[in-house]
Amino acid sequence: MGEDPEPAVNISGGEAGGGVVAEFDPATADTRAERVVDRLGQLYWQKRYGGRDAVTCLVRTILSQNTSDKASQPAHDALVERYDVPDADLAESLAAAEQATLAATISSAGLYNQKSCS
Template identity: 75%
Template sequence: MSDEEPVENISGGAAGGGQSATFDPETAGTRAEAVVDCLGDLYWQKTYGGRDAFECLVRTILSQNTSDKASQPAHNELMARYGGGDDTDLARALAEADQPELAETISSAGLYNQKSERIIALAQRICEEYDGEAGFDEFVREGVPDAVRSTLLDMNGVGPKTADCVLLFAGGRGGVFPVDTHVHRIARRMGLAPAEADHETVREFLERDVPAEKCGFGHTAMIQFGREYCSARKPACLDDPDACPLAGHCDQVGVYPATGEVVDPAEAE
């Protein structure tokens, strides 16, 4: 574990805007909940909520179609140039930003011209409709979740995963299970969702079968699990079934250890 991790596992709680949860695979009501509970033994159960909503939105846009390793420096540079001090309204600063300058600032994130244009347009809309980042933050935290999600999806460049990440990490909303490429692959490979399910269908299955207070942790833990064990091309079970800590819960859809073949679950026999 990293030295920066807490000394004990926590999930939710007042400090993070989420809800506390008990992780016990033996008492899980569904297989999806059992999977999340098992992940609770592997990874630190963090708190969710409390981030500034507009900054969270910008951070998620920067992460689109790139890795954290590439997007994090872009976020750091953007905040250093436009974030200013505690009294700075990030939305207003970015609404007035010079697009080529912003593009240069976030160049490490890739697609920087497109992303800079989207960020400026979003900042301008948020200033017009919510009078800056404080009003937008209040809307995300206190608005009706379905209405907040619908509004976010109406914004150019904001897809379902981005909207759900803002609801989870800024709003601290329970029952939100964002689906990225790792979650999409793993849920279908394990048989927690239909093999042919798109991202939205996977989200519906997971939010149905995982208790609301465990969805946030399930999202982040499943991403980490995908990076460490259940990669797209060479999952741990391919060479050694015992190498995967979740082997007993997995249908191995599209994974064929006998031949060494791995295909997208939708293409599995």
């Protein structure tokens, strides 16, 4: 290994990581596509992973692609601090974010221009 080894433990959260359980309710879906996704979610989706909700896990996964935990963790922390605010949905906050601001927020993760468009 070089002088910048991977952390000895997973630093991305775990049971103490928090998060919200994903809800899938076909009865409240507005479109047929949403009903299908909600039904599949009821059947197959693992709603929590390591104590975190699915959107947070997906964001963490995208940030960790092609980079080390040591590099992606600060990007994840900065993103959560800026966009995961009380009384707001993280997915909606990210969807509404300006791409340049999002890219600057996650710049420590590497490939931030591509990841901010994901």
